[in-house]
Amino acid sequence: MSNPISSAADRADVLIETAKQTAESAIRSTQQAADEKLNHVADTLSEKVENVRNPAPALSRIANDADLLRRRSTDALRSASFQVRESALRAGDNTVAYIREEPVKSVLIAAAIGAASMALLKVVNRAGSRE
DSSP, rough: OOHHHHHHHHHHHHHHHHHHHHHHHHHHHHEEEEEEHHHHHHHHHHHHHHHHHOOHHHHHHHHHHHHHHHHHHHHHHHHHHHHHHHHHHHHHHHHHHHHHHHHHHHHHHHHHHHHHHHHHHHHHHHHHOOO
């Protein structure tokens, strides 16, 4: 006949062994998950450190963009300057041609513009002295 105490002890031993194996399995799973997470964090940190340590690609791209913007701005300014110069030359040529064709009218127009300018300056000066 079997002894009830020894039978209970055997069952307790089995339960303890099962609990021990479950605990060991849980510990291994936790360690594995922690190792994977730690490796992922380490890899991410390593990438960030490398990016901080070697910012050359981003700086190079910014420098290239700035250089391209500078060249475009210079070209636009050069083009605008050329157009203004051409317009001024055409206006000067047209003025000289008009003066040659209509000298009396030109003198009268110039005198009228001069008189209007003087009148405007007097009005502005009076308004400025009142304030």
